[in-house]
Every structure is written in structure tokens, then in C-alpha cells.
Amino acid sequence: MVIEAIQKRRSMRMYKTDAVSEDVINEIIKAGQFAPTAHGTGAVEFLVITDAKMKKDIFDIVGQDYVTEAPVLIIPVATDATVLPVQDISVATQNMLLQATDLGLGSVWKHVVPEWAGKIKEMLSIPEGYHVINMVPIGLPNDPDVIEHADDDFKIEKIHREKW
Amino acid sequence: MVIEAIQKRRSMRMYKTDAVSEDVINEIIKAGQFAPTAHGTGAVEFLVITDAKMKKDIFDIVGQDYVTEAPVLIIPVATDATVLPVQDISVATQNMLLQATDLGLGSVWKHVVPEWAGKIKEMLSIPEGYHVINMVPIGLPNDPDVIEHADDDFKIEKIHREKW
Numbered sequence: 001m002v003i004e005a006i007q008k009r010r011s012m013r014m015y016k017t018d019a020v021s022e023d024v025i026n027e028i029i030k031a032g033q034f035a036p037t038a039h040g041t042g043a044v045e046f047l048v049i050t051d052a053k054m055k056k057d058i059f060d061i062v063g064q065d066y067v068t069e070a071p072v073l074i075i076p077v078a079t080d081a082t083v084l085p086v087q088d089i090s091v092a093t094q095n096m097l098l099q100a101t102d103l104g105l106g107s108v109w110k111h112v113v114p115e116w117a118g119k120i121k122e123m124l125s126i127p128e129g130y131h132v133i134n135m136v137p138i139g140l141p142n143d144p145d146v147i148e149h150a151d152d153d154f155k156i157e158k159i160h161r162e163k164w
Numbered sequence: 165m166v167i168e169a170i171q172k173r174r175s176m177r178m179y180k181t182d183a184v185s186e187d188v189i190n191e192i193i194k195a196g197q198f199a200p201t202a203h204g205t206g207a208v209e210f211l212v213i214t215d216a217k218m219k220k221d222i223f224d225i226v227g228q229d230y231v232t233e234a235p236v237l238i239i240p241v242a243t244d245a246t247v248l249p250v251q252d253i254s255v256a257t258q259n260m261l262l263q264a265t266d267l268g269l270g271s272v273w274k275h276v277v278p279e280w281a282g283k284i285k286e287m288l289s290i291p292e293g294y295h296v297i298n299m300v301p302i303g304l305p306n307d308p309d310v311i312e313h314a315d316d317d318f319k320i321e322k323i324h325r326e327k328w
Contacts, residue, residue, distance in 0.1 A: 047326075160212065
């Protein structure tokens with residue numbers, strides 16, 4: 001059931017360095033590709049970084065130890081074909097986070113501010129009009145203190161009926 | 165497995181009018197609440213519309229027959245507690261789309277342009293600094309021509325390795 005992965009998915013910021021196979025990476029990206037896109041343009045593509053030097057260069061821009069620690073970084077990129085790049089990238093990312101969870105892997109949404117995005121795009125030869133807003137480290141989780149969502153986390157008071 | 169719901173989820177634009185129970189609506193919103201939010205603010209709340217007159221008033225703003233046809237409309241609202249309202253609403257929405265699919269229901273991401281958002285916020289007494297960017301009709305699917313994603317839809321050429 002989907003809800004199990006949804007409850008299990010938590011932001012992981014410590015990773016084991018064990019490699020993740022190309023097949024598994026592709027399964028995660030496939031989940032991202034099957035997310036909806038505005039007007040069905042399918043405008044989201046995916047950059048996979050596993051090279052240690054590349055990860056170090058990205059760390060130098062965005063900080064966060066887990067960027068170098070995680071064996072894989074996936075950067076979802078919205079092309080200029082979409083009018084809603086933030087939405088398209090966001091839903092593709094959420095599908096990847098859930099699929100990674102389902103495959104026993106940890107992940108986290110690392111926000112990328114526009115200044116960093118410009119540097120990253122230049123470094124990775126991503127075309128000018130394309131959009132980078134985040135990146136997703138993937139790897140075996142290495143923080144036992146991260147626990148899954150429980151039913152108690154559900155806040156019924158955040159549901160409004162008919163009017164605010 | 166998550167991938168099954170991910171493949172099954174397609175945009176549904178025709179609904180049966182059968183009611184959806186409050187428990188089921190809450191299960192769907194719970195999935196939305198368990199999506200990550202920027203800095204963990206949990207800034208997304210949820211407005212549930214089932215009243216026919218309210219749905220008609222919303223239809224008058226956004227168009228689309230399915231807005232009145234679907235028994236439920238869920239509007240995720242980001243409060244002013246988040247710095248990334250579009251991302252937060254998007255991932256909450258994606259979780260809800262997947263959970264609705266898993267429960268045998270259809271749904272679609274209906275984009276709400278800023279002009280409509282202003283009118284909807286006023287109509288539903290949503291506070292000024294809060295954000296509406298979409299709405300999600302939910303109901304039994306009524307379009308047999310909508311088919312799930314197949315492995316053939318996966319486009320390996322949209323994966324770039326190390327560089328664009």
C-alpha cells in the first residue's frame with residue numbers, strides 16, 4: 001500500500017557509502033517520470049551524479065556533508081517545455097522519494113536556491129532556460145534516529161470543511 | 165508496491181457522482197499531510213468541498229465540468245509559515261493523488277492561476293497571505309479510456325549521467 005511508503009519516507013541526512021546499482025537508480029527515476037506534468041509535456045529530465053569529484057564540486061556550492069556521502073545524487077531538471085517547472089519537478093521528486101523508500105533507500109529533498117542553481121547549471125552544462133530547484137541524494141540510510149510517521153502525526157484540525 | 169499506484173495514477177477528468185466517505189477523504193488528506201514540507205513547518209492545510217452550491221461557485225471561477233461532477237474537491241492551502249509554498253503544496257498533492265489511486269479513486273491536478281486563486285480565497289475566507297495553486301477533485305473514475313502507465317512510457321534518454 002502506498003500509505004506505508006508515505007509513512008516510512010522521512011528526510012534522511014546520513015548515508016552509507018555503498019553504491020546503488022544503475023537498475024535501482026533507473027527504477028527510482030522511472031517513478032519520477034510517471035508523475036504528472038503540466039499539460040502532459042513530460043518536461044522533466046534527470047541528471048545522475050555518482051562521480052566523487054563531481055559530488056565534491058556540488059558540495060562546494062550547496063554544502064551539506066550528505067551530498068558527498070550519498071553514493072548517488074539525482075537532479076531533476078525541468079526543460080523549457082513546461083510552464084510550471086516548480087510543480088513538475090516537485091511531483092517527480094516526491095515520486096522518487098517514495099520509490100526510494102520502497103526500495104529500502106534513504107533520500108532527502110535538498111533545496112537549491114537560485115544562486116546555487118545558476119552555478120550548478122553552468123558546471124553541468126544544463127541549458128540556460130532549464131530549471132533546477134532541488135537535488136535528491138540517494139543511498140542506504142545511516143541514521144537510526146529517523147523514525148517513520150505514525151498515525152499520531154495526523155492532524156485532523158488541519159482539515160477545513162466547506163469554508164476556512 | 166508504490167510503483168503500482170504510481171503507474172496506475174493518471175489524470176481523471178470524468179467522475180461518477182457517488183459520494184466519498186469522510187473516512188476515505190481523511191485517509192487521502194493524511195497522505196498529503198505526511199509529505200515533506202520545507203524546514204518541516206507542516207504548513208499545508210486542506211479545505212474539503214462537497215457542497216453542490218460551493219462546487220458550482222468554484223466551477224464559475226475555474227471552469228471544467230469535473231469540478232461539479234466529482235463528489236469532493238480538496239484544496240491544499242499553504243499557510244504563511246512556509247517559504248516554499250509551491251513545493252509544499254505540490255508534494256502534498258502528489259501524495260494525495262497516489263493515495264486516492266490506491267483507494268480506487270480517480271483524481272486530477274487542476275491548476276489554479278493567481279487570478280482564480282484570489283477569487284477562491286475570498287470566497288472561502290482563506291487568509292490573505294496563504295497560497296492556493298491547485299485543487300484536486302476526487303471521485304470514482306468514469307473514463308474507461310484512461311489507461312495506466314506502461315513500462316514503454318519510461319524514457320531512458322531522459323536520464324543524463326554525470327553531465328547534461
